[in-house]
Amino acid sequence: MNKKSAIQFEARIITANMLVSGNVLYLDEKRCWDENIANAQIIKNDEDLARLNNMSQDAVMNSIIVGPYVMPVECHSAGLQPVSKRELIRASGPTIPTGFPEKGKPNV
Amino acid sequence: MALLITDQLIEDYWHLLEDGAEITKSDNNIVSVERWQRDRDELIPRCGQLGILLKSNEPPDLIEDDIYHFNVICLDFPKFTDGRAYSYARLLREKYRFTGELRAVGNVLRDQLAFMRRCGINAFEIPDDANVENWSAAFNEISIRYQGANDNANVVRPDAATVAGDVAGNWSY
Amino acid sequence: MYRYDQFDHTIVRERVNQFRDQVARRLSGALTEDEFRPLRLMNGLYLQLHAYMLRVAIPYGTLWSKQMRMLAHIARRYDRGYGHFTTRQNIQFNWPKLEDVPDLLADLASVEMHAIQTSGNSIRNVTADHFAGVADDELEDSRIYAEIIRQWSTLHPEFSFLPRKFKIAVSGAPTDRAAVRFHDIGLQMRQNIRGEVGFEVLVGGGQGRTPVIAETIRDFLPKRDLLSYLEAILRVYNMLGRRDNIYKARIKILLKETGLDRFAALVEEEWERIRGGALDLPLDEINRIRAYFAPPRYELVVDPDAAYQAARRSDREFDRWCVNNVLPNKQPGYGIVNISLKPVGKAPGDATADQMDIIADLAEAFSFDELRVTHKQNIVLGHVRLADLHTVWQQLDAAGLATANFGLASDIIACPGLDYCNLANARSIPVAQRISERFADPERLARIGAIRINISGCINACGHHHVGDIGILGVDRRGEEYYQITLGGDPADNATIGEIIGPSFSYDEIVDAIETIISTYETIRKPEETFSDTWRRTGATPFKETLYGPAHN
Numbered sequence: 026m027n028k029k030s031a032i033q034f035e036a037r038i039i040t041a042n043m044l045v046s047g048n049v050l051y052l053d054e055k056r057c058w059d060e061n062i063a064n065a066q067i068i069k070n071d072e073d074l075a076r077l078n079n080m081s082q083d084a085v086m087n088s089i090i091v092g093p094y095v096m097p098v099e100c101h102s103a104g105l106q107p108v109s110k111r112e113l114i115r116a117s118g119p120t121i122p123t124g125f126p127e128k129g130k131p132n133v
Numbered sequence: 134m135a136l137l138i139t140d141q142l143i144e145d146y147w148h149l150l151e152d153g154a155e156i157t158k159s160d161n162n163i164v165s166v167e168r169w170q171r172d173r174d175e176l177i178p179r180c181g182q183l184g185i186l187l188k189s190n191e192p193p194d195l196i197e198d199d200i201y202h203f204n205v206i207c208l209d210f211p212k213f214t215d216g217r218a219y220s221y222a223r224l225l226r227e228k229y230r231f232t233g234e235l236r237a238v239g240n241v242l243r244d245q246l247a248f249m250r251r252c253g254i255n256a257f258e259i260p261d262d263a264n265v266e267n268w269s270a271a272f273n274e275i276s277i278r279y280q281g282a283n284d285n286a287n288v289v290r291p292d293a294a295t296v297a298g299d300v301a302g303n304w305s306y
Numbered sequence: 307m308y309r310y311d312q313f314d315h316t317i318v319r320e321r322v323n324q325f326r327d328q329v330a331r332r333l334s335g336a337l338t339e340d341e342f343r344p345l346r347l348m349n350g351l352y353l354q355l356h357a358y359m360l361r362v363a364i365p366y367g368t369l370w371s372k373q374m375r376m377l378a379h380i381a382r383r384y385d386r387g388y389g390h391f392t393t394r395q396n397i398q399f400n401w402p403k404l405e406d407v408p409d410l411l412a413d414l415a416s417v418e419m420h421a422i423q424t425s426g427n428s429i430r431n432v433t434a435d436h437f438a439g440v441a442d443d444e445l446e447d448s449r450i451y452a453e454i455i456r457q458w459s460t461l462h463p464e465f466s467f468l469p470r471k472f473k474i475a476v477s478g479a480p481t482d483r484a485a486v487r488f489h490d491i492g493l494q495m496r497q498n499i500r501g502e503v504g505f506e507v508l509v510g511g512g513q514g515r516t517p518v519i520a521e522t523i524r525d526f527l528p529k530r531d532l533l534s535y536l537e538a539i540l541r542v543y544n545m546l547g548r549r550d551n552i553y554k555a556r557i558k559i560l561l562k563e564t565g566l567d568r569f570a571a572l573v574e575e576e577w578e579r580i581r582g583g584a585l586d587l588p589l590d591e592i593n594r595i596r597a598y599f600a601p602p603r604y605e606l607v608v609d610p611d612a613a614y615q616a617a618r619r620s621d622r623e624f625d626r627w628c629v630n631n632v633l634p635n636k637q638p639g640y641g642i643v644n645i646s647l648k649p650v651g652k653a654p655g656d657a658t659a660d661q662m663d664i665i666a667d668l669a670e671a672f673s674f675d676e677l678r679v680t681h682k683q684n685i686v687l688g689h690v691r692l693a694d695l696h697t698v699w700q701q702l703d704a705a706g707l708a709t710a711n712f713g714l715a716s717d718i719i720a721c722p723g724l725d726y727c728n729l730a731n732a733r734s735i736p737v738a739q740r741i742s743e744r745f746a747d748p749e750r751l752a753r754i755g756a757i758r759i760n761i762s763g764c765i766n767a768c769g770h771h772h773v774g775d776i777g778i779l780g781v782d783r784r785g786e787e788y789y790q791i792t793l794g795g796d797p798a799d800n801a802t803i804g805e806i807i808g809p810s811f812s813y814d815e816i817v818d819a820i821e822t823i824i825s826t827y828e829t830i831r832k833p834e835e836t837f838s839d840t841w842r843r844t845g846a847t848p849f850k851e852t853l854y855g856p857a858h859n
Contacts, residue, residue, distance in 0.1 A: 045333065046403045047358035052836040091353060109785060111724060114733075115355050121653055121723035121735050138481060142330070192545055214344060216467025220544045223464055244328065244345055251463035274324040277317040280456045280533075281584030282464060 032099045035108070038065040039077050040115075041084070041093035049115055050090060058090060062116045065102045069096070072081055134238075134259040137246075140269040143256075148182055148203055157181070163207055166191050169199070186238070189217045193225050200229050208254065210239040219252045226253035226283050231294060245269045253283035307370050307674055308453050310418040318415045325349050326408035327377040330368060333405065338751040350424030350464065354728050360399045360407060362414060363426040366434035366476070367395030367679040368454040368598060369419075371666040379663035384410045386516035389653040389662070391647060392801045393719055393770055394473075395433050395679045396424055400726055404847060422460055427468045429459035429540070429641055433475045435483045436680040439599060442636035443589045445495045445503050448478035451532065454587065454595055457773040458533050465540050469547035470555035472540070475513070485681065487801035488773060489513045490557045491539060498526045505532065509539060509569075510561035513767035517793040517803045518558040523570045525620045528590060531577075542569065550598070575736045601687055602674035607639025611693035624699050626688055626748060627710040635689055643673070643695070644680075644712040645686040645702060648748045653735045654720040655683030664705045672698050679769075682719055684712065710783050713757060714751045715824065716742035719770050723763030724787070730763035732780025732787035732813070745824075754824055760795075775798035775837035776823055777804040778816065789816040793823070793849060802838070807846055808854050819853060826852045 037051040049063035050058040059065070068074050074095070081093035097108040107113045114120060138147040150162040156175055163184035164176060176183060182207030183198060196203075206225060208218035218237070225231040236256040237249050246257060250272060259268060276282065310318070317670065325345075326351070332342040346352075350361040363378070369377075376396055383387050384400040384406050390646055403412060414420055424431055434448040434456045435441065457475060475489040483800070486492025492508035505527045511520025527535050540558075547562070548554045561569050618625040633642040645665060648654050657665070665685055669677045672694045673687035680686055692699055702708040711717045718741060723734030738761055745751055760774030765782075771777030778793035789811050790805030811819045830848050831840040 042353055042357075045405050047353055047356075047401075049356055052637075086335070088333060090338050110787065111355070111730075114715060114724055119735075120733060121725055121739065188585055189549075197315075212468055215549055217545050217549075219467065219540050223541075235742075242341060245467075248463040248466055274327075275317060275320045275461060277313055277320070278315065279460045282462075294404040 032101060034100050036070040036098055036100055036105075037074075037095050038062070038098050038105065039068070039081055039093055040065075040096050040112075041081065041090035044091050045087055050094075052080065056080060059085065062098075062107070065098070065105055067098075067100070067105075134237075135263065135265075137257040137259050137265065137268060138234075138255065140265070140272070142265055145258075149186065161204075162165055163205060166195055169196070171207075173199075184234075184236075187218070187221060189215045192217075193221050193229060197229055200225070200231050203231075203233060205234045205236055205256075206231060207236045207238045208214065210237060210245075213240045213242050213245060215281050222249070222252040223253050223283055238303075243268050243271050247273075247275060251278070251282045251284045307367070307368060308449075308595070314418065314457075315410070315415075317517060318418070318420050318422075321349075321420065322408065322411045322415050325411060326663060326850040329404060329408055329800065344426060344467075347391065347426040348423065348428060349407075349411070350421030351404075352425060352651060352728075354726055355724075356403045357403055357558070358392065358407070359726070360402045360410065360551070361392070361396050362399070362421050363421060363424045363431045363620055364419075365456045365468060365517055366438070366449050366677050367436055367678050367681075368449060369679070370675045371677070373417045373419055374412060374662050374666035374669065376419065376852065378659040378666070378698055380410055380413060381659040381662065388656055388658045391654070391657065391685070393677050393681050393683060393721070393768060394431060394680055395436070396431055397679070398722070399637055400722075411660045418824050423466075425471075426466070427470050427472075428466050428742065429448065429468075429472045429474065431454050432459070433473070433484055433489075433681060435477050435479055436686055437642060438478055438484060438686070439601065439632075440635045440637075440642050441479055441481075441483075442634070444479035445497060446478045447596070448484065448493075449599050450592065450596050451478075451493065451505075451529075451618075452476045453494075453598070454532070454592070455536065458536070458585075458774070464542060464676050468540070468544055469549050469551060471555075471684040472543075472557070473538075477675075482798045485770075485797040485801075486775065487518065488517075488770075490619055491519050493532075496526060500692045502528070502565070504528045504605060507535065507539075510558040510566075511801075512556055512558050513770060513772045514556070515553060515765040515767070516558065517772040518562075519801045519803065520558075520769040521561070521566050523566065523573065531581050532586045534581045534583065535573075535577050538573045538580060539613070541576055542572045548571075566592055598823045601637075602676070604637045604640060607691065607693075609693075611639075614695060615690045621696070621781075623703075623708075623710070624696060626752075627708055628695060629698055629711040630714065630752075631712040632695065633688075637689065639692055640689050641692055642697060643690045643698060645685040645687065645707050646711050646717060647684050647707075648717050648738075648742060649706055649709045650716060650742045651739050652742075654718050654738050657685075661705050661707055667708070668698055668701060682717065682718070682760075689742065710748060711742075711751060713758075714746040715754050715757050716751065718742060718759045718761060720761040721763050721768035721773070723761070723769075727763060729766055731765075731782040732789065734761045734763040734778075734780060737778065737780075737789065737813070738821050739818055741820055744821055745815050755836075757824070757827075758795075758797075759820065770796070770797065772803050774804060775841070776820060778820070781810060782808070787813045788821075789813070791819060792855075793846065794838065796838050799850040800838065807849055821851050823849055 053059040053064040054066045083089045098105045136143045147161045159181045182204045184206040197225040235254045236305045238258045328345045329335045352359045369392045390398045432452045434452040438449045439447045470712045473489045474491045475484040475486045476493045477484040477486050478495045485531045488511045494506040496506045507524040508520035508577040530552030547560045589593040631644045633685040720734040722740040724730040758775045760770045761778040762769035762771040771779045779790045791807045797801040
């Protein structure tokens with residue numbers, strides 16, 4: 026687990042899994058689905074929420090992603106960090122060393 | 134909805150009589166169990182044929198003494214995950230000896246057709262836009278049956294004896 | 307070992323093609339996720355925390371070397387080089403891609419394996435005594451009947467959309483090693499007063515959020531009626547089991563609502579109608595399957611092997627492993643080797659592809675090509691000559707597989723927990739790792755003796771915490787991982803559900819708490835007492851006092 030730096034503010038982002046691979050994805054600033062939470066688009070207001078939700082639903086309809094949902098994050102000086110332990114582990118992989126390469130971070 | 138019987142779309146000459154609707158003389162009506170129990174005396178002496186719809190919480194023993202009145206029994210799958218009607222179908226065929234049309238209605242999906250047929254269902258209400266060829270192909274995806282259901286008789290395989298011989302002869306640790 | 311004939315090959319091959327088509331339809335968008343989910347689940351494919359997870363069936367835990375090598379191949383080719391053996395004697399791969407799964411399944415089918423009904427509301431992989439065929443106390447090899455049930459239940463048209471999942475276990479020995487009292491149906495082989503062998507049928511057991519010990523629905527069921535009786539139970543359950551609440555959908559809840567007597571009457575009535583019919587199981591068919599499980603061609607060992615005895619005297623580590631991990635086979639001169647997948651500090655039940663290959667090689671060279679996966683997440687080589695034990699041990703040791711902790715404090719059952727699982731509330735694996743590190747000293751392990759520590763990351767109880775001597779249940783307390791401790795559980799003949807001992811402990815506190823419990827047990831036990839014995843004699847008080855202080859009583 027990352028050590029928490031000072032929280033600057035709390036926000037929300039959208040996450041899902043990629044249909045083909047199952048990989049964890051975040052909707053990013055370039056309207057792409059990205060494996061790196063650092064690039065996730067922050068939902069600033071209700072308009073944002075509606076717009077990003079629509080984009081998610083399009084991606085569901087187009088068989089790109091599965092099960093999108095809004096999740097809370099904390100914005101630190103070091104970047105975005107999920108609030109819940111579940112999402113922390115989901116973002117960074119199992120907490121136990123598997124002896125194998127950790128998740129890659131390519132753009133989708 | 135379209136009606137699939139033996140790999141073909143058939144025109145459905147039945148219609149569902151709503152519980153409040155007036156009983157007509159000549160139509161082929163499918164009625165609910167509730168309607169049947171209430172208006173049985175009015176429903177029987179008509180010239181139209183009679184069918185009944187069993188909801189997923191209405192097992193066939195509710196109509197066990199009346200089955201000979203029905204040409205069609207519809208089994209409702211309110212959600213495809215509700216599998217009660219598979220057992221109802223087998224009871225209707227094997228316990229109550231119903232030989233008429235056994236029709237799956239409701240949330241009937243392509244990938245369930247084969248299971249339904251193996252339980253004795255022989256008519257399927259499917260979406261109007263379903264591709265009949267594609268849906269019919271679902272019946273033949275698995276050609277082998279490991280167990281007796283409504284469609285075959287025995288757990289013992291036709292070639293069991295030869296297989297056992299092979300094992301004794303060829304397979305050892 | 308059961309081997310596929312043309313019949314089995316066809317059904318599995320066709321099932322792969324069917325699933326390939328389903329995946330293609332999903333990827334093309336013709337199937338929605340809601341429509342596809344039950345289809346993929348019927349083929350053991352979950353979408354977990356990080357990725358898809360595929361659960362491969364290992365029927366009654368038995369496999370042969372070629373199959374184990376294929377699992378290694380799959381780990382390398384489609385996954386990240388390892389797999390996780392589960393408490394249901396299966397294996398899970400944590401990272402397959404959906405688009406690869408049809409090819410993966412085709413590879414499995416080439417060695418007579420599949421993932422059919424490893425998930426979904428269907429009859430799951432049938433489990434059996436992992437010492438079937440080699441234990442000296444059994445009436446018959448339970449795998450014969452497990453295989454018969456596997457075939458009957460596979461792609462069952464009537465029972466693929468049950469109210470909830472359905473688990474069956476078979477034990478052929480009076481000592482229950484298959485936890486038959488914690489299954490939806492448990493089959494315990496018994497002899498009746500006429501000397502005939504049949505089954506005591508137990509029904510309605512299970513763990514999960516409502517742990518229940520199964521009750522006997524029939525004292526004696528003749529073998530030929532096995533399938534018709536199972537069908538009668540399943541049909542009654544399929545029609546009457548609750549479908550309005552998944553937490554109340556298991557057969558154990560139905561039994562509570564109807565009462566055993568009424569449920570049994572319904573089953574018997576249905577059974578009377580169908581028995582002797584299409585599902586009649588003639589002796590010829592039983593014998594056909596029995597032939598596959600014939601004992602291997604053991605050598606007649608006249609003298610205890612001198613070199614083996616000498617190795618035990620000279621090599622202390624080897625001797626310790628023999629004492630802890632090797633049990634006598636009913637054939638003189640042979641042993642049952644338990645390969646621990648619980649090395650200190652590692653994930654319980656995990657094996658790398660290389661380890662799988664080594665285990666496969668050893669099974670081929672030294673154990674008649676046969677392997678078993680146990681519900682304690684270890685691997686068994688059932689028939690190793692004592693004379694070969696030292697060689698086997700050396701090779702296991704070189705591969706990190708010779709941990710001498712079978713049945714001891716660090717032989718921990720653990721589910722994948724929050725590190726992998728979508729349902730988990732807390733992590734299981736790191737807790738197991740830390741406990742195994744705390745009890746790494748073999749002398750200390752030996753002093754403590756046999757003890758079962760079972761860890762589940764959530765109330766679904768995949769880590770069998772209800773039946774551990776010490777059960778650990780991960781809970782979420784305001785976003786933090788906490789662990790509730792139960793004591794006194796027993797999966798076997800004295801089936802008992804563990805009792806919650808008190809308030810839960812944090813992630814940082816839990817290992818100390820476990821050590822306190824074990825130290826207390828060591829202090830208060832009488833000679834020859836197991837943990838269960840001590841627990842039954844003393845009750846919770848001494849454990850509560852040491853854990854929470856005297857004030858808590």
